[in-house]
Amino acid sequence: MTRTILITGAGGVGKTTVAAAMGVKVARSGLRTLVVTVDPARRLATALGVEELGNEPQPHADEPDLWAAMLDAKASWRAVAMRHADPEVAARLADNEFFRAASEHFPASQAYAAADQAATFVQAMAWDLVIVDTPPSGGGIDFFAAPAQMADLVGGRLLRWLTGGPIPGRRALYKFAARPVLRIADSVLGSDLLERVAEFLLDLRTTYDGVAQRGREIERVLSSASIFVVTTSDPAPIREAIKFYRDLPGLASSPTSVIFNRILPDEWAEAVAPPGTSPALEANLARWSAETLRQRDSREEFSSRYGAHIATIPWSPHPPTDLDGLAGLVEEASRLPWAEVGIS
Ligand SMILES: Nc1ncnc2c1ncn2[C@@H]1O[C@H](COP(=O)(O)OP(=O)(O)OP(=O)(O)O)[C@@H](O)[C@H]1O
Ligand SMILES: [Mg+2]
Secondary structure (H helix, E strand, O other): OOEEEEEEEOOOOOHHHHHHHHHHHHHHOOOOEEEEEOOOOHHHHHHHOOOOOOOOOEEEOOEEEEEEEEOOOOOOHHHHHHHHOOHHHHHHHHHOHHHHHHHHHOHHHHHHHHHHHHHHHHHOOOOOEEEEEOOOHHHHHHHHHHHHHHHHHHHOHHHHHHHOOOOOOHHHHHHHHOOHHHHHHHHHHOOOHHHHHHHHHHHHHOOHHHHHHHHHHHHHHHHOOEEEEEEOOOHHHHHHHHHHHHHHHHOOOOOOEEEEEEEOOHHHHHOOOOOOOOHHHHHHHHHHHHHHHHHHHHHHHHHHHHOOEEEEEEOOOOOOOOHHHHHHHHHOOEOOOHHHHOOO
16 A cells, blocks of 8 residues: 655745655665655755656665655646547647636646646555655645646536536537627637637536546545645744644645644753853843744644644754755654654
């Protein structure tokens, strides 16, 4: 069985780093591990050996059980269309300017494509563990909401209204195009505009069954995954982390752990300036001590309010840039949920 871990959280909190670090540790324990990253920082990509990668998983040159793949952030409706529409329809969609515009501007399409790709890796059953570093759009929630949103959009009421019956024909298209308000728009914006819009909607509509069915499969994969929410101790990322507790249960399984990253060492809370210390240094120590206490309070509050399992990863003066650095980061961590990733 392939276990799945979804690493999520606000932008910049260390999701990719945590996904990579856990991946290295698990691979070194002898489990075949695939880390699926999104747009890693360059040095992290080098460490993982994914500098040049597309979305095909590749084995790491120096770590036999570690594989990595990079989700294609540009994959979007185009990938959806290729997968779910007839080749002729897919080609027409790819050529349609409204389709192209929608695929660039509708965020759920990218989240959907990412979730679809991640689910494909899990379903391949080729790894013991797949760790997915989810894209940060919508604080990561989009990734979980996308399968349902996409099916809704493609088969939704608006589209049904615009395109008529379940499998609308050209006649419905012309009825639609004949609406007076649209005819005015047409004369202002160009004569085949309506036909192009209607064609886009009609073609998109034909992907509905495929999208809906695949959406259910993706949701099944997502709901059997363990979800780790990464945050720092700062208010904005914590608010994002709380959103997962509020919004996720309706979409997928609940988060299983919250990982507070970049935390200051507990000893700093009690740091006392030795006698004779300059007032400036004393003030500085007092500030760090207060910050350490604030961080501890924010973890305790999170834990008591949401009953979350809290793990911590210390702030490291040298951000990890190679496999040993990544492994070192999680060695210093506390209460990471290793049992859930399959190692003790
Ligand atoms: N515990 C840590 N100590 C020190 N630096 C860290 C730590 N964790 C992450 N970093 C650094 O913080 C930066 C952001 O980390 P990372 O790219 O993993 O965040 P992310 O959540 O994936 O960001 P994005 O949302 O942009 O994808 C990187 O430079 C990384 O090296
Ligand atoms: Mg990242």
